[in-house]
Amino acid sequence: MLEMYNQSKEHNEYSLPTYATRHDTLYSLGRQHYVPVNSQPTTDLPWNYKIPENDDEKEDDNDNNQEIQELNELIASQQLRELSTNITHNEEILMKDMKAEIEKIPNFLTKHNNSFKQMLYEAQLLIKSTSPTTTIDIKQLREVAIIIYKIMIIQTYHLLWTAYLKSGEGDLIISSETVSIWPKDITSLFKLNNTTNSHEIYLNFVNQQLHALDHQLNICKTELNTKKNNICGYSLMVQKIIEAYIEKHIQSFRLKIEHQIELMHYDCHIRIFKLEYIRHNPNQYQIEMMNKICQSKYEQETTGQEYNFLKQQIDYYNSPSQAFQHLPIAQTTGIGTIENAEIREDFFNQYTEVALKVRNNLFPLYLTTAADQKDEFKKKYEENIKKLFTDGIFINGNRDLSLFLIEIINQRCEKISERIKCVYRFKVQSTLLSD
Structure with missing residues (x-):
C-alpha cells in the first residue's frame, strides 16, 4: 500500500x-x-487521526526517525512518571474547570434568588406537614441543596470521563474489533506527538480524573447524609423537590455533556469505516x-x-x-x-x-x-x-x-x-x- x-x-x-x-x-x-x-x-476532527501503516512502512519510518523517536519516548516516560506520582500522592486532583464548576454556588442557589426561596418554602411546608412541631432552619435546607447540586454535577462529569475512557480503550461502541480513539479533549492536554507511551499516559490521566471524581462524590454523599440526619422530618419527598429544582436549572449543562458523549460515538463509527476501508x-x-x-x-x-x-x-x-x-x-x-x-x-x-x-x-x-x-x-x-x-x-x-x-x-x-x-x-x- x-x-x-x-x-x-x-x-x-x-x-x-x-x-x-x-x-x-x-x-x-x-x-x-x-x-x-x-x-x-x-x-x-478526531476520526482523522493517522491510521498505522503496515509493518514494513513502520520499520522504514523508525529507521529514518530513530533519534526523534527516542527523544519523544524519553519525554513521554518522564511525563508518565510525573503523572503516576501525582496519582499516587495527590488523589484529589481535578481539572481546573471541573473543580470550579463543582465548587461554585450558582445564582439559582443563592439565598436572594426568589425561585430558590419559593422551593425551600415548599420543602418547609412538606416537613411541617409530617412534623408540625419541628423548627426548620432554612440555612440547613440551603446547605443540603448545594450539596445535592455538587453531587449532580460530579455524576454528570463522571459520565463524560467514563465515555473518554471507553473511547480510549476501544469499548465505547460494540464492534467486531477494538478501535481506540482518544478524544481531542484529552489529547490536546498533552504534547506527545504520538509517542509510544501516549496511550498509557492518556489512560492514567483519565483514570486519575475518574478517581478524583469518585473521591469528591464520596465526600459529598457523606456530607449530605450528615446534613439530612440533622434535619428532623427530612424525607425522600423533600429531597425530590430539591432535586427537581436543581435538575431544571442544570439542564443546559447536562445537554452539553450528553452532546459531547454523542459526538464521541459518531467519531468512533466514522473511524471504524476508515479502518475497514484501509483493510x-x-x-x-x-x-x-x-x-x-x-x-x-x-x-x-x-x-x-x-x-x-x-x-x-x-x-x-x-x-x-x-x-x-x-x-x-x-x-x-x-x-x-x-x-x-x-x-x-x-x-x-x-x-x-x-x-x-x-x-x-x-x-x-x-x-x-x-x-x-x-x-x-x-x-x-x-x-x-x-x-x-x-x-x-x-x-x-x-x-x-x-x-x-x-x-x-x-x-x-x-x-x-x-x-x-x-x-x-x-x-x-x-x-x-x-x-
Whole structure:
C-alpha cells in the first residue's frame, strides 16, 4: 500500500469557507444567544487521526526517525512518571474547570434568588406537614441543596470521563474489533506527538480524573447524609423537590455533556469505516478519493444545516415576539443619554427605522448566499459520487472491489452527515433553552 497522508494533512481534512461576516452582522442585528457555525470546530476532527501503516512502512519510518523517536519516548516516560506520582500522592486532583464548576454556588442557589426561596418554602411546608412541631432552619435546607447540586454535577462529569475512557480503550461502541480513539479533549492536554507511551499516559490521566471524581462524590454523599440526619422530618419527598429544582436549572449543562458523549460515538463509527476501508489495501488514489468524497459530504451537509439554522434564526428575529427595542442593536447608550425626552424619542424612532431597513435588506441577502453555497456543495458531492462509478483509475481493473469501497465510503459519509445534524440539533436546543 502506498504511503498515506501524513497526520497534519489529515487533521485539516475537513474545512469550510468562513461565515464570519454574515454571522457577526446577524449577531448584532439579532439576539445575543445566536451561535455561529464556526463555534463548532471544523478541523482536527478526531476520526482523522493517522491510521498505522503496515509493518514494513513502520520499520522504514523508525529507521529514518530513530533519534526523534527516542527523544519523544524519553519525554513521554518522564511525563508518565510525573503523572503516576501525582496519582499516587495527590488523589484529589481535578481539572481546573471541573473543580470550579463543582465548587461554585450558582445564582439559582443563592439565598436572594426568589425561585430558590419559593422551593425551600415548599420543602418547609412538606416537613411541617409530617412534623408540625419541628423548627426548620432554612440555612440547613440551603446547605443540603448545594450539596445535592455538587453531587449532580460530579455524576454528570463522571459520565463524560467514563465515555473518554471507553473511547480510549476501544469499548465505547460494540464492534467486531477494538478501535481506540482518544478524544481531542484529552489529547490536546498533552504534547506527545504520538509517542509510544501516549496511550498509557492518556489512560492514567483519565483514570486519575475518574478517581478524583469518585473521591469528591464520596465526600459529598457523606456530607449530605450528615446534613439530612440533622434535619428532623427530612424525607425522600423533600429531597425530590430539591432535586427537581436543581435538575431544571442544570439542564443546559447536562445537554452539553450528553452532546459531547454523542459526538464521541459518531467519531468512533466514522473511524471504524476508515479502518475497514484501509483493510482492503486501497491504492493511493483510492485513499485520496475517499478523503475527497468525505470532505465533499462534510461541506454539503454543513452548508445544508447552516442554511436551515440561519433560516430559523431569521424567522425568529422577525417574529412579533422579538420587539426591536429588546434587541442588542437597540441598546445604544448614545441615544439614552439625551436628556430631552421628545428629542430622545425622535432620535430613537429614526434610528429604529434605519436599522430595521438595513436588517430587512441584509437578511434575504444572507439567506440567498447560504442557499447558493448549499446548492453548490450539494451538486459537488453528487458529482463526486457519480464519478466514482466510471472512474477507471479508482476502479483499477477490479470492479467488485471498487464497488465495495464505494459502499464503505457511502456508509462513512452517512455517519459524517449524522454527526453534523447532531451538532445543529444541539445548537437549536441551546437556543431554545436560552429563551
